[in-house]
Amino acid sequence: MLTTILVASVLLGGAYALMAMGLTLQYGVARIMNLASGETLMGAAFGSFCLFTALQIGPLLSLVLIVPLAFAINWAIYRWLLSPLVRRAKNQGMLEVDSILATFGLLFVIEGAMLAGFGGNYYSYSFLAQPVTLLGHSFGLNRVVAFGVAALVALGLYFGLNRTRYGTAIRAVAVDPVAAGLVAIDVPRAAAFAFALGSALTACGGSLLSMFLTFNASMGVVFTMKALIIVIMGGVGDPRGAVIAAFLLALVETLVAALVDPGLTLAATYLLFVLTLLFRPQGLMGRRA
Amino acid sequence: MRKHLIGTLAVSAALMAAGLVQAQEIKSIKIGTAAAKTGPGAGGAGVTHWPNVKLWVAQVNKGGGILLKSAGNKRVPVELIEYDDRSSNDDAVKAIERLATQDKADFIIAPWGTGANLATAPVFAKYGYPQIAVTSVTDKGPELAKRWPNSFWLLGGGQHMAGSLVELLKKMNAEGKIGKKVAMVHVADGYGLDMVAGARPALKAAGFDVVYDKSYPLGTQDLSPIVNEIKGLNPDAFIAFSYPPDTFGFTEQSKIAGFNPKVFYVGVGGAFPVYRNKFSAATIEGVMGTGGWDVASPKIQDYIKAHKEANGGNEPDAWASSVQYAALEMLQQAIERVGALDRAAVTKELGSGEFDTVIGKLKLKGNVRENPWAVGQWQGGSFYGLSPTNLPGAHTPILKPAWK
Amino acid sequence: MIFPMQRREVIAVAASMAALALLAGLPLADDGFWLALAITIASYVAMATAWALFSGPTNYVSLATAAFFGSGAYVVSALAETAPWPVVLVAAAVVGALLALATGLATLRLSGMYFVIFSFGLAELIRQLVTYYQTQFTGSVGRYIFVTISAAEIYWQLLGLCAIGLFAGWAINRSRLGFALRVIGDDETVAAHSGIDTARAKVLLFSISGALIALVGAVMAPRFTYIEPQIAYNPMVSFQVVIMALLGGAKRLWGPLVGVIPFVLLYEWIAGRFPNHTHLLLGLVFLLVVYFVPQGVSGWLEKAWRKLQGKSA
């Protein structure tokens, strides 16, 4: 019983983690709280759906197309739409207000575009929906594969940020953009890169989720809020915090569903979040302000 | 131009009441509708509300329109005015007010969802529009009809729907096909609670042994813990009063877990064509779901064909879609019988008349449709109505084979 | 900061009273769509003003609005059929204030985005608990509210709440509490070292704001006829209140007012003309506003006003 719970929660956490990591990069480095993150996720899910049903290209293969596309689009969004806001903001508070308003507008635009294209209907397809046995219990192969890909991507990100020159530059911008600028780091470029990378991670999560989730054009905001909860609980700006928080929340969700009452799963995750912040106001891995 | 038209219509409506109207003065019949195009309700309304409204308007206008005696016994085309209520009841109220007072709609199609229908009922009543509520599962139908005599409730309530399901299980048990162990799970939202409130006493009265009875919150993404636990209890029948995303989730998880009860019942979404398209007809053979229709009847067959043509190849679902379409047919027939855009008379006719619709002959009692389809089953890629067993076209249930 | 009422203020108060009286006459002119629209506007003005009472001066962006709104509505569903209406309203205000008090005490150590998301999480937690309670103990999530209150009466009550909100804001601005909040908004450390009990000031104001929002929920509840947690605790309410208040400018008392009115009217116009592309177009308009009206509608109006005065002088 316990092993099932643990494995199931690990599988669930993997999908949450990718999106939360994307968001935390965007907020931590580019200083943009991206409310349209869930729409990026849904956009990628629709992309995978279309490629699968129309051209029989599986979601794993479609990642190769969707993830770079999301990167490019969001690079452009940051460069043309968001960086003017960053430049004109006098302080973090002003930027927060502006970025909330702007990404809220963006949310509506992307959602509206998806509604125009797909209507409000539910979409779903079957991919790798077959059992695979892990530790003596069967799990959905699609969930296991999604977790595997998510884990690979997360590891790649971790090494990219910690072991490469450009990764170090990005982390420097996250800590102190002014000082980073002084040591000849192109801060606007690093911010645009981080924003685009964050959206690419989110899009990757969306393609993976589409393998086993039923979705429609209006569901994005649900995922945005879930990711925000994870990001804040983990501590802003640290991808490791996002990963830990994602797995903790998934564990609580599965544990409560299996041992207490499935009716309380969401209440339990929110309670965990609230309690965490009560005792650690800066989040699990956050730096003290 | 538009203002002019409204003015003309207002005058013509006044004249009509006096029976003095001239034939050429009614150019179109304005039908208003407001339902969710965005927000959490958009998924459901996108399946049962909008496609059928679109289909009905196309069909009526293809035939020249609605026959009006008051317009010199001529057919008058329908003009549709549509709004998005954004899945918000406050917006639904505003949209219906707008249709009634600004657009001066002749008739208004009831919104989608239990909450929106209840919130807008006082507005329909205030302006004297008939409200033919389809997509709202409520046991309070008779009470509501008494409060708002212009409202009609077509989809039934949890007591009937769940009761009918239990009847079916009882029969299968008596025939020795299934045992007495039932596992039941429901979404903690309007539909799930209404259904479970009906199912609990019925299961008890029928002597079933309910081994699992829990709720899960709206928006739960991982249903595997529930499925795994229920599988361990090894029930004869699995009942999930679920919403579409969860319906898909339960099915996929059960298949993966190799959970094979003899009766596998899912809620909203089980009768959606996209459900079959996702899992394939062979996989979902024997799955039961909320809803049903007499799929073999020529009328339903024609309806399915027309629905596909009008909606880019999309099939209707086998529960509320045909009822929504039937509600619109009722409205058309009532208007034609009255022969004028007289809302009071049309309301009266809706309550007392008998109508010939895609779902068969329809006559309301106390403004509520009696004995609607409650349970259906996928058999050979089609969703057949099973229960109430006395309805025409009711199929015999089969035991669900193991997942393929 | 001038303490006795200035002539300008006297004029402003008199003009507001006159405007209020004029607005109160609206149901006599139309009791259909325009009244429905006015109800939406009045409810959001009341909520956004109440929201900005706290969030404007302190810079704490709260997403807990839905929690107060929903709790007010639920108080009505529990009491409306047994208690007289004024008692119901008082109960709703008390529940809103207590909830805000608890939230405020819990969030004292949080700032910035942490506070934003915490307030959202708390509102969702409350929604989940209410749902679970109802599922387990009442057997139904939905509650019917059959209270006969006409749309005009709802509208008048909402207007009253708008007036109370604006008056409270005006009175607070002139008080030590209002002064303290401006200091807190600028620099909490300086505030504390100058002798301001920052925790008390914030919690007090948050409670006033919460009570007002709960009252809006209570007044709106009979309009829904049927409420369930999905409807009463709709997180979109929290978002829209924030968006509208920020759009207007949360730093000025009348900012939310000039944010709500164009937002609702625009939404209504787009929704009426382009029912299938509402969100797409609204999003585009929104982006335009963010880029071209950077200080919010109130900042833009003030600038235009100054320009006008400059020309005439």
Place this chain on the structure above:
Amino acid sequence: MSDTAILSISGLSKAFGGLLAVNQISFDVHQGEIVGLLGPNGSGKTTLLNMVSGALPPTQGRVRLRGRELTGLPPHQIARAGVSRSFQLVRVLPSLTALENVMVGAVFGPDAVWGAEAEAIARALLERVGLSGRERQRPEAMTYIDQKRIELARALAADPQVLLLDEWLAGLNPTELQTGIALIESLHAEGRSILMVEHVMDAIRSLCDRCVVMNAGAKLAEGTPEQVLSNHDVIAAYLGDENA
């Protein structure tokens, strides 16, 4: 030590994790006295000041104001008891006018004045620090020294029993420094008790009655400016051992 002590600090310590930032410091500030708090960077001066003003709770030890226990009280209560302070990096309130900035001290200080009275106090103090006629300006538009003046006026508006100044003279040019010293001297003349963290030696020599020197969290020396500045240990601490 003496019964005229207005501020009495005894055995005050602060540990951050394993690091002892302030270690067992004791000294008094007497009525009408200016006490200088000296020491190299990182010796714990500001931490000490933060414990007196309530920004940090002490790990150990006591702070008393005229015998009243202040230890562990939150900053607003300490401010209301009669302790005002300035900050190392000047902190003015950007959205308030100069006049309002100063009024904050009077309104929320021990006397809790309000209305015209608070305004009168603020006007008088702005004039005193040399900013009369600029009441309506916002501090953002002002020079560094003027912002410092506003901060000082704000602290004085509370009519504090003890004034804590954290490097208030730092960063001023020579002319400004003379003005600043004169200003503090005039406070001294009217009998204010002041505890100031300072690096500017001229100021220390001309203003302070007594000095306390800290190094690595501990008290190194105490006495008149001449005494402590000629103390070997102090010179060693400032300049390194080889110069001693």
